[in-house]
Amino acid sequence: MKILVVGTGAREHAICQALHEEAELYSIMSNQNPGIARISQFKIGSEMDIEGVKEHALKMRVEMAVIGPEAPLEHGIVDTLQEAGIPCVGPTSQAARIETDKAFMRDLFEEHKIPGSIAYGVFDNLKDAGDFIDDFGEDVVVKPVGLTGGKGVKIVGEHLKDSEDAKTYVKKIINNKIGGHASVVIEERLLGEEFTVQAMVDGDNLVPMPAVQDHPHAYEGDQGPITGGMGSYSEKNGLLPFLDQKNYDASVKVMEKTIKAVKKEGNPYKGVLYGQFMLCRDGPRLVEYNARFGDPEAMNVLPLLETSMVELCQGVVDGNLKKAQFHPQATVCKYLVPKGYPESGKAGQPIRVDEEKIEAEGGMVFYAAVNQKNNKVLTTGSRALAVVTAANSIQDAEERCERATKYVQGDLYHRSDVGTNELIEKRIQHMKEISG
Numbered sequence: 001m002k003i004l005v006v007g008t009g010a011r012e013h014a015i016c017q018a019l020h021e022e023a024e025l026y027s028i029m030s031n032q033n034p035g036i037a038r039i040s041q042f043k044i045g046s047e048m049d050i051e052g053v054k055e056h057a058l059k060m061r062v063e064m065a066v067i068g069p070e071a072p073l074e075h076g077i078v079d080t081l082q083e084a085g086i087p088c089v090g091p092t093s094q095a096a097r098i099e100t101d102k103a104f105m106r107d108l109f110e111e112h113k114i115p116g117s118i119a120y121g122v123f124d125n126l127k128d129a130g131d132f133i134d135d136f137g138e139d140v141v142v143k144p145v146g147l148t149g150g151k152g153v154k155i156v157g158e159h160l161k162d163s164e165d166a167k168t169y170v171k172k173i174i175n176n177k178i179g180g181h182a183s184v185v186i187e188e189r190l191l192g193e194e195f196t197v198q199a200m201v202d203g204d205n206l207v208p209m210p211a212v213q214d215h216p217h218a219y220e221g222d223q224g225p226i227t228g229g230m231g232s233y234s235e236k237n238g239l240l241p242f243l244d245q246k247n248y249d250a251s252v253k254v255m256e257k258t259i260k261a262v263k264k265e266g267n268p269y270k271g272v273l274y275g276q277f278m279l280c281r282d283g284p285r286l287v288e289y290n291a292r293f294g295d296p297e298a299m300n301v302l303p304l305l306e307t308s309m310v311e312l313c314q315g316v317v318d319g320n321l322k323k324a325q326f327h328p329q330a331t332v333c334k335y336l337v338p339k340g341y342p343e344s345g346k347a348g349q350p351i352r353v354d355e356e357k358i359e360a361e362g363g364m365v366f367y368a369a370v371n372q373k374n375n376k377v378l379t380t381g382s383r384a385l386a387v388v389t390a391a392n393s394i395q396d397a398e399e400r401c402e403r404a405t406k407y408v409q410g411d412l413y414h415r416s417d418v419g420t421n422e423l424i425e426k427r428i429q430h431m432k433e434i435s436g
């Protein structure tokens, strides 16, 4: 089967890796990702050039397209490809609003009484937003309504000092239309531990994957600026050291009810649904949805698939998804990023990766924001590559992963604490404190 994967990063490398043995694989990426390039027939082109993607897909006679990132989804890549007769793994722009329009997503929870909802308000004027913050009286989270590449959410107590700081940020969002809209969502601040559940969805049925925990802070000990995610881990039983079956099942239920609600609104959801949850004292609450796989979280789950990824994708487009099986192993993923990332990661720096030695540690390499030029791999400023290991325990996977990172050379840094016993114990203790 001819399958086209759209996107340039490590998430798309992981998708390609999961598909390539069973498919004739094509890709469109904005620069040459060496991992994707060697397993697909690739074209360099912008994933936002939707007409260009369509022309290429038609020319290559692809039978299905898998869309990696969210921005082309918002701009209707699936609508365009489907009109041209190419089935897609990815939601239409209307269905993708659960990620691209945060006001739509919160209102959906209220209107369809989906569990896991939280206190919130949507505002397009400073006066009402300010009154909400004052009346609420507790710490809030301020989010632009539209997409900001993961950089728009600010939390009082973390990125914002106090309520006055929150109001200043609201003003900035409204005046500058950050995220493309002059409006904000203001939400209660949730306390707990965050985790991710990803699922394939065929419009009605949802096939959930093992839970994963990402590490958004740039530096060790959860310090420093928020990034796209510096690394992640998963447990071999599909849960997490602080997340039991009951709360995992409750999260999946929230996602199932969301899919039903989106369908009732007239936009059946087909593609990948990423639920980011906070495990709070009283159970999981939804932080946000993404209309795609997570990055890095895709790299924790896709290498463990025992079920054929091609069959899963076919199930999504045909509307008859069946259960997926995952190899029962723990995983650890560590991102190596250019010095200065996320504010000023250096581009054009060479990196050298000894993939054989990494493989000897049981590791896999997923290339991200790099460009292959004249047999060199150069950074482009954002996260460069991820090393992922799977083993019988998180501890074993972490130790192998850490050793494997030594075989990557360049002006890079990574968080060596991701997946360590010490950090996981901190998560467990935090959850115990929250639960009283």
Ligand code: GLY
Pocket (backbone or CB within 6 Å): 150, 214, 228, 229, 290, 293, 294, 295, 296, 297
């Ligand atoms: N891990 C964060 C994201 O995929 O958006």
